[in-house]
Amino acid sequence: MKKSYFKKIILILILIIIGIYFIPAPKATFSELYSINDKYSKSLKEFQAKPTKEVTVNGIKWIYYTGGKGAKTILFLHGMGGAYDLWWQQVAEFEKDYNVITYTLPEEINTLEKASNGILKILETEKIDHFYAVGTSMGGYITQYLVSIIPERIEKAVFGNTFPPNNLIEKENATKSKVIPYFPEILISKLATKKINNELVPTAKNNKLLKAFLPSLPFSKKQFINRYYIVIDKFTINPSKYPIKRIPKLIIESDNDPLIQPELRKNIKELYKDAEVYTFHNEGHFPYINASKEFNKVLRNFLNKKNEFLEIEKTITNYFEGRKNANIKQLQSAFSTNASLYTSIDGNEIVIPLTAYLNKVKTDGFQEVKTVILDGDITGSIANFKTKFIYSKKSYTDYLILLSTLNGWKISSKTFTQTN
CATH class of the missing domain: 3.10.450.50 (Nuclear Transport Factor 2; Chain: A,)
Known part of the structure; x- marks a missing residue:
């Protein structure tokens, strides 16, 4: 009798664990998290209401937005936790006089090559040959990869709050990368929320807009893991080669970025010795969101400069x-x-x-x-x-x-x- 009872208890515990493991991460919309009806929330709602497009690459569906009237195209590449609407404030500013493209990296993508294949398909679909590439964090890393494989198509490149090819990220996250695949999605989500509240928002002067927007971004365990694989995917780039040297580059950094180690900030500037550098002071990892006015001004000044x-x-x-x-x-x-x-x-x-x-x-x-x-x-x-x-x-x-x-x-x- 006791043996049967314990078996039932064990079975119930297993079912509870399985249930917890498959509980999806809780979702909240930006509107639920940000009750202020200011110009930022209005512009985000207006942008999210605009139609997006789809393109399928190797059976995987990519969602992207394109708009604007200019002859030149800016491709915006989001970071590890982002989506196409991460750049809404830049799109609102630059589609007045540029053609702009911003996309959401599908959760199935787990290599730089697969990421570039999808991006190139979007550009092909939109008949874009040459373009400006503006990337942040993981997107800044993908931008460097694009510079290495298609330098002849990139007119200018912006590496925002990002890192060069390195071994440091993989080394520092070796243990985490092994155990996180076994964590339930809800736990990973809670850890991400803790990082947002304890590190990302405080280093951005506790910006309310950022505090509401980051948790509203789409999230899944598969997305989190696969984007990490992109971040540690290795490639070689030689900035001294003429096809790459001829591309004007801008490195954007923050002096208190909690996600980019000082060593990596130093390394990227040493790698791209010819790049301009703009440093945000006490704005954290997302200056294009919580310091968008300054960010847009810096970006416009860079894009307006002649490429000698x-x-x-x-x-x-x-x-x-x-x-x-x-x-x-x-x-x-x-x-x-x-x-x-x-x-x-x-x-x-x-x-x-x-x-x-x-x-x-x-x-x-x-x-x-x-x-x-x-x-x-x-x-x-x-x-x-x-x-x-x-x-x-x-x-x-x-x-x-x-x-x-x-x-x-x-x-x-x-x-x-x-x-x-």
Whole structure:
């Protein structure tokens, strides 16, 4: 009798444990958590009422929003706990004069490659070739990955409150990552809520908007675990390579960010030495939410700046195309009036006036040649670029010195040599 009784007790306990394990995390809407009817809540409700779009990639449905009127596109990439509406304040500001896209990463996605496949499908669907990438936290990490695989398509990149490829996050969370998959979803949700209330909100000056918005974001255990796998997914990036170097970059950080260790903040700035850096003071991990006015101003100022690499590339394109097609007017437009060309033959220095070079191009006529920019550096109003002309039986390497003038960037000197 006692044995049967204990069996029933054990069975009931098992059923209770199973029941607790499968209890979903409690959900609350922003409206339930934020009773203030101010401009922030109004703008969020207006944004969430707008229609979203869907695209399916490898059987997985992606939800995204696109709007705006501008010729340039900004792609906003949310963080580990976010969704497409995380950026509502930026969308409201920038869709006035930009085309904007923001998406929700599906909970099934667990690698950088899968994340990029979905993002690229959205861009393909919307017929977007070149774009500005603005990412925060996990989204900032994905942005770096996109820079590494499709640098030619990214015009500018923003790495907000994020980290570079590293081993630190995985090392510090080694134990947690092993046991959390066995936790019930409701427990993981409670731990996340505790972190929001004890760390994330206090470091954002106890911002009421943030305190209500973060718990209202969609959450599932599967989403939490798979996004962690993205955060620790490794890739290699070499910012010194020209295709990546030519992309203007902005690192946004907060001096009291509770989620990005100081070491990682230091490491990302060391990795992208050419990046601009803007530091928020005492605004925590989500300055685009609780300090949106300042964030939007910083972002707009960055996007409005000229990309001098692109300006120089226009000049070099005129040089390339003018030489190839023997278009003297186009070729001449790339050079300063006082430009000269330099080379050496049998150890003897040769100086060629620009007029002599133009006359030779005119005489030689059209050339079947492949051209490429190998590298380039800009310092203030001067630049040094390395280019190559590849003919069928020979090639030439050029070192071009360019100056910024009232008429744009001009080649002031060209030093060249035959390389095979």
